[in-house]
Amino acid sequence: MIVSSMVKNGAILMAFALVTTGAVTLVQQFTAPTIAVQEKKQLQGLLHQVLPESAYDNELYLDCTVVTDPELGSNEPHTVYRARNQGEVIALVMQSTAPNGYSGNIELLSAIYPDGTVAGVRVTKHNETPGLGDKVEPKRSDWINSFSQQQVLNAGDSRWAVKKDGGMFDQFTGATITPRAVVGAVKNTVIYAQAHFSELANAANSCEVAQSNE
Template sequence: MITEKKAMIKNGIILSLFALITTGLVTATQIMTKDQIAMQEKRQLLKVLEQVLPKGKYDNELYLDCAIVKASFLGNKKPHKVYRAKKDNIPVALIIESTAPDGYSGNIEVLSAIYLDGTVAGVRVLKHKETPGLGDKVEVAKSQWITKIKNIQVKSEQDIRWAVKKDGGMFDQFTGATITPRAVISAVKRASLYAQNETDMLFDAANACAKVDK
């Protein structure tokens, strides 16, 4: 009995040491890769920002100049970043994160670059769970559909052009999938209207991204 007890204690100690070593290794790996992951995320962000708004349109560091807003008009009340493009310190455009809550398989996270007159400069989908082969055509890697949402102004909330053709609008839907493009178009339209209605507030808001590299 004593021998069995000693064996159990020994095994417990071994398991505890193994758990501590494993946890330590995981923690060390996270610490060592933290900066690398942050740099990769920064590169990806810069790449997407330049895709939606041509670099020549602004001269400030976009990823270091943003406001964070909570507005249900952008799809839900979670925090959304709004990047502020300026040239010679003059406001040029807003790049707005928004959510399409009515995707076929859930939320679709959208990034829309909006000039001050409400014209859409470019759009990309940041995250989605849409059906492969159908709804995932919102990805620029799968289809050029989203690259065509640009250089078009949103005139008002009643601007019926901002819809898929099935609903009487001017944008193509996907074969066999209308819900996904409908949701994205609606999200972009709301982002443009929000930018037009809240321009001054968004440019005057405190900078929430200045500490990124500090």
């Protein structure tokens, strides 16, 4: 009787597990397209925030290459989108990382012209302190817009620092580490973009491949 009961209970548990797994799989299959659409819209929204749509005529989110280089702040792959006008790459929109935020990595998206001028910057992910470090978000303050139309002249451009360090960018009251990290990361990203602009502009299209595999 005991063995029979154990077998019966085991069969019930197995059946329950199979049904649950099947249900989860079905939910994932049904929701995956919706999630993909939302991610696409979010990406397009960010791309449009850092670079005006009027500046390019290609589908920006479908034209990219992927770079893995610690100069961009981490050893993780970073996507570089190419903005084109009549086929010519007129700007790069680059993912990069500020590894020295107050609460860890700060992920960035920066649009950069060939001469080192920044079109715009957005923080895409961070864990900074609410009310202090989160002022990097445009809904919290307009600080992130202070990068627009600024140019990095060279690697030794001392203007690219917070004012506390003798630079031109404001720091936050009670929070200097976060803006310092973002300024440094954007500067490094601009320098990298200038040094590798032609290489990145002419690299194979990774986004087109990813799209065709979906």
